[in-house]
Amino acid sequence: MSEHRVRVRVEESVSLEARTQAIGRELLARAKQAHAHLSSLNRWTTQLLRWCLADPHVKSQVLRFLDCLPSLTTPRAVVRHLREYFPADGWRLPAALRLGVSLTRPGLLTAPAVSFMVHQLVEQVAQQFIAGARAEDAVSVMQRLASRGVRVSFDVLGEQVTSEAEADRYARQYVELISRLGAAGHVSVKPSALTAQFDPLSVRESAARALGRLRLIAQRAVEVGAAVTLDMEQVEYRELTLELAKQLLQEPGLGERVRLGVVVQAYVSDAEQAVTDLLDWLAQHRRRLAVRLVKGAYWDYEVAHALQMGWAVPVHRRKWQTDRTFERLTERLLASSSMVRPEIASHNLRSIAHAMAVAEELKLPKDTVEFQLLYGMGDAIQAAVASLGWPVRVYAPVGELIPGMAYLVRRILENTANESFLLQDFLETASADTLMAPPGPNGGSHG
Template sequence: MELNGLFTIFDSIQKEKSTDMKLPFALAKRFVAAESFEETVPKIKSINENGIKVTLDLLGENVADKTTADETVEIYLNLLNNIHDAGLKSTISIKLTMMGLDINKEYCKENLFRLLDETQRLNSFVRIDMEGSDYTQGTIDIFKEAFQKYPKSVGVVIQAYLKRTKKDIDELAELGADIRLCKGAYSEPSTIAYQSMPEIREAFKEYAKILFEKTSFPRIATHDDELIEWVKTYTSENSISKDRFEFQMLYGLREDTMKEFAKNGYNARVYVPYGTMWFPYFKRRLMERKENIFFVLSTMFKK
């Protein structure tokens, strides 16, 4: 079956009102830790036991009304406290569209600041994920204001595939912001984003160099061996010690590599998504790599 055909079926099942028609979580469990925080805790503990930190992501995006956005902030506030009380080595990653970016920028900022007050109090950290290009400017604007007020509690993400990143990275690195560098996960047109892997990799390396030079603790988020090997060589040749940066990977991918990193003295952090609204995240992971699709199809036919 064509991939798009498969997604059309998945999409229509997911939108179906009847709970009987919901896609089974078993499909997503390769990439999503669990549907609730309680079920996610043992998985975080086991990752932490291997010397690897976590950033926890409550799945969801594009909240359209203030009631839901307010509820989401409450959930995040509880989450920060629950992580703290459980003694987990975990920060959180959030999406501004879950906190009202589609509704009103000022309102979204107020929600973020409410969350950052508590983050600061608990000595924790919030990473603002980067979403599709419609949100890049809004996210950077809000991040810059947040960073001024809460410099130790908030960081942002930069996507190497976007052509505008050349300018953004200079500005953010100059501020000394805490940046996660990734390739970018959304489908963007060639007018604004590089499409070929060699170009994206070259951009990634150029931006990583800027982060190593100008920021105190870059976060390198990739599963790509070429980039990982390049980072190891670049840092060792430029006397950048292993404790001055961090490798990040997604839950369910390359677990052995992450354990190797930790064993060899590199900082390693796994992005752990959980929650019931896993479909868009799951779809992005399938689109990225055909091996992921074969894995999911095989789970569909297993008991």
């Protein structure tokens, strides 16, 4: 690269960084203001998260217990597992539960009463992150958020189905939901719930099996003018998920009309190459896609699974690496907005401010980009982004709690990860310098 071009790049990045800092501080000030009147985490959730944080063993026991709770069909089984996972002398249970478990011993409190308490507590936490159980709830959530200028993408809870009948039910729920939501409808679909045999070892066949159900969902979405995004799950499903999207985009009569989106996870080590390949494919096939850029929700699983199998870990090991890749990919996607609709999905003020600064530098109209957040997380950040005039969408799961347990577990993991942005009580305590530090080995990796 010539010296002149290098100098221009450096000057550009200096002004981009300065603009990122300025926008970030403005966002932070607005988020602090909004924080004063918007609740973030409810009381039970805060207590559960603090409790999980106190000790990594407690955290893993809570997650294991939540994981098996859906399969505990009798109150006795709930109490037995509670005692087993949280022996009275070894674990500091929240006060109400400690009392409950100890009272079952001398028979003062019955197993159904304790089981009821456990379910109540879990439901309180779940309500923080899950918008409702039924399709009707989705409509009222959509209306409530629309009054604040916020759009929604709905996810019907459920993933990795175990039978084709279950996958049929999942697809039908989406078709019904889209019919209710109409043109403002936007849904996010988990590919592994579209067939019981979503197998990375047979990409074409698995994609073809899932395509039948995705086609039904997409057709209904086209009829009413709604949009569909394919969520991204574990790395082993990435190729398969992208293949599914490509097959749908090539469907005669549907491919050119469907408003489809895919997800890119910045924590995957070769995410930048994956985006290059995707952009090449879109250019070659003259198709347009929404691309939601996320950091990735399965970090603990990816690391543990690869280590257990003796494989190379497919994700970055340091948070700053993920944050830096997220910024690079933000720049790539925004610069490719003729081919993709960029959706920046993060609660991290630094990541959000950087994307706004890039959009400004590229002179993109604000409605070219959409900022996305998860339901129940970061309401103050949501309000701050919307107040600057940028489009905001919230990802809101609907459905029964039991199939949603895996989703709930991931939200809890995220909220208690050491370096999580949301954990940092940042609106009250962290300094703007710390929050806005550029990602790097010696800089910001906090979030």
